[in-house]
Amino acid sequence: MNRRDFLKTAAVAGAGLAAPRLFAEALQAPPPAAGATVWVVQGKDIPAMLAKGMDLAGGWGAFVKKDARVTLKVNAAWAVEPQGGGNTHPDLIKAFCLAAFAAGAKSVTLPELPCAPAAQSFSMSGIEGALKGTGARLYKPEKASEFRTVAIPKGVDLKEASVPTDVLDCDCLVNMPVAKSHSGAKLTLSMKNWMGSDKNRGSWHRKNLHQCIVDYNTVIKPALVIIDATRIMLTGGPRGPGKMAFPEKLILGRDTVACDAVAAGLFGMKPFDIPHIRLAHEAGIGCGDLALIKVVDVSV
Amino acid sequence: MSLFRPPRRLFHLASAILAALLAMQLIPWEPAASLFPSLSPLLGLSGALAKRAFWPAALLGVPVFLSGFVHKRWFCFHLCPTGYCAEAAGKLNASAANRFAAWPRLGGWLALAILGSAALGSPLALGLDPLALFNGFFSAWRRPLEAGLPPLATGFLLVLLISLARPHLWCLRLCPLGSLQDTLHETGRRIRAFRTAGEEAPKAERRLFLGLAAGGLAGLFLPRLAPRGNAVLRPPGAAPESQFKSLCARCGACLRACPYHIITPDLGEAGAAGLLAPRIQYGQGYCFEQCKACTEACPTGAIRHLTLPAKRQLALGTAVVEKHRCLAWQDGLYCMVCQEFCPYSAVSAVEQKGVNCPVVNADLCRGCGACQNDCPARPGRAITVRPTGQHVLPG
Numbered sequence: 106m107n108r109r110d111f112l113k114t115a116a117v118a119g120a121g122l123a124a125p126r127l128f129a130e131a132l133q134a135p136p137p138a139a140g141a142t143v144w145v146v147q148g149k150d151i152p153a154m155l156a157k158g159m160d161l162a163g164g165w166g167a168f169v170k171k172d173a174r175v176t177l178k179v180n181a182a183w184a185v186e187p188q189g190g191g192n193t194h195p196d197l198i199k200a201f202c203l204a205a206f207a208a209g210a211k212s213v214t215l216p217e218l219p220c221a222p223a224a225q226s227f228s229m230s231g232i233e234g235a236l237k238g239t240g241a242r243l244y245k246p247e248k249a250s251e252f253r254t255v256a257i258p259k260g261v262d263l264k265e266a267s268v269p270t271d272v273l274d275c276d277c278l279v280n281m282p283v284a285k286s287h288s289g290a291k292l293t294l295s296m297k298n299w300m301g302s303d304k305n306r307g308s309w310h311r312k313n314l315h316q317c318i319v320d321y322n323t324v325i326k327p328a329l330v331i332i333d334a335t336r337i338m339l340t341g342g343p344r345g346p347g348k349m350a351f352p353e354k355l356i357l358g359r360d361t362v363a364c365d366a367v368a369a370g371l372f373g374m375k376p377f378d379i380p381h382i383r384l385a386h387e388a389g390i391g392c393g394d395l396a397l398i399k400v401v402d403v404s405v
Numbered sequence: 406m407s408l409f410r411p412p413r414r415l416f417h418l419a420s421a422i423l424a425a426l427l428a429m430q431l432i433p434w435e436p437a438a439s440l441f442p443s444l445s446p447l448l449g450l451s452g453a454l455a456k457r458a459f460w461p462a463a464l465l466g467v468p469v470f471l472s473g474f475v476h477k478r479w480f481c482f483h484l485c486p487t488g489y490c491a492e493a494a495g496k497l498n499a500s501a502a503n504r505f506a507a508w509p510r511l512g513g514w515l516a517l518a519i520l521g522s523a524a525l526g527s528p529l530a531l532g533l534d535p536l537a538l539f540n541g542f543f544s545a546w547r548r549p550l551e552a553g554l555p556p557l558a559t560g561f562l563l564v565l566l567i568s569l570a571r572p573h574l575w576c577l578r579l580c581p582l583g584s585l586q587d588t589l590h591e592t593g594r595r596i597r598a599f600r601t602a603g604e605e606a607p608k609a610e611r612r613l614f615l616g617l618a619a620g621g622l623a624g625l626f627l628p629r630l631a632p633r634g635n636a637v638l639r640p641p642g643a644a645p646e647s648q649f650k651s652l653c654a655r656c657g658a659c660l661r662a663c664p665y666h667i668i669t670p671d672l673g674e675a676g677a678a679g680l681l682a683p684r685i686q687y688g689q690g691y692c693f694e695q696c697k698a699c700t701e702a703c704p705t706g707a708i709r710h711l712t713l714p715a716k717r718q719l720a721l722g723t724a725v726v727e728k729h730r731c732l733a734w735q736d737g738l739y740c741m742v743c744q745e746f747c748p749y750s751a752v753s754a755v756e757q758k759g760v761n762c763p764v765v766n767a768d769l770c771r772g773c774g775a776c777q778n779d780c781p782a783r784p785g786r787a788i789t790v791r792p793t794g795q796h797v798l799p800g
Binding site: 288311315344 | 694
């Protein structure tokens, strides 16, 4: 980019910004690290919590347009029951799918590459049952035609990934992980959840797990992150059983790094103690610095 | 004497089709796989005899056994699917019919040997039972087809070839189940004759005892002569290794029942006596903690029925970490996939230079292979299940 192009871009960007002071700040730091907003909704009624969180995040209309193809990346990796905290809570997934259809979605698709056998993971997690009758489709992509290889130009260790086409070809991509401890990655939050969307995820461990998590997140960018922290596995993750805690929270945001940084606090950890949060912050994927994140706490 | 005189052929065809459907396990009820083979007294009853145990399906052989006294080869002509196929093959070569008359009745000796050796605990040649052969053929065509599977189908194909070259030879001279029925019918005839006409009292033939005794001794000693192989992992609930090899009829029901395709026929790893007996090999999947399908399928009791809690308390072997291959131990990488995938929390972490490294707790390890299956180390997994013998874990 030469100086003239830069000035042009800056002028266009500047026109869109109301406050000149903000404009000056935006020039100093790359946009994602400039801060982020994370909404934390506490309560016991999961559908009501989701509804409140979506209101705060800008309303369903901001994410799901009429006839949109919505793809939801949940965590349905393990053949364990909902209370174990190994998978995203089925009630949350159901509430999301119903509301997405109500908001005008044409389809809600949930591609997932589970760790345990798919049939049992989907049924024991309660997710298959919760989705019955909603019209949403949970499935394990298996055929070659259900994947596309995606180049990761900014990837340090991960140069390409084999991603389900539904993750790539959708109008609205939402990441809905469950927060839990993880034996290899320390915690698994939103960024790590994408491992269930790479057919060759085994190779991540051979390269450098934390860097590969970050690399994947440079190309796959969800419109919204909703972290299930209704119950969290403090130890024994990702499969469990482990020691449980019950924060009864949903963490929503557009910035995946910021959401993970806030969620790390539920485990008594500092964001940058998790290598992939630190690396993602440094790579400018989002803001992992709690001092720069605006956390909006509400209860329902 | 036939019970179903006019539609005999049709009835026989229908049971052959049903047997094939059951053998292919297209009927979604796990115990169905063992129903048809259990009809053979040589499989169910002699299995129960050898194991000194009892299970309901083994009783299916009782009516077949008893029918042998009354109706000559009723089972062969109405229910036996191998009999149906052998008969059909023989019809293709009608000119060669009855060219076997000079053959000795090997099947009779075989049946006696099977029963005698079963009574002593290690049945001999169960794999020659016609229902085991039939099941083996249909079990072998599992998708994706693996190199080890077709040998399981060869026994049945051989029967068809024999029947084509020498019609009726298999059924009338070689088949142990057919000849057993001949023996039973002969005995029944004598009993009836004794009762009605006061003929000479039926005395047990010397031949019978000789056969039983010789078979029993052969069952005890023959397997010991076979070259020894290495220890292998067996399906959950497998009988002790020495008995397993002889008790298994090579019907393939367990490997067909396994949804994760980890059971394959052994091609000699465990020695000649264990040829084609099922073994577990991890690579495509692991022994899923919510599954006990193979334990439902076995007609001979070589694999005993297990409840899910019992299966989950059983170790098939024990996982061992090979540190020199391990991404965490050797290369200092964040991995712990073995701990992540372990359904029994048997892998724990110790820290080495700030990175978690795996250690197996042998008291918790079930040898299910989840760790081995997903270990990302290449080439060669850094955690593998060793065949340390099946054992029930404490607690």
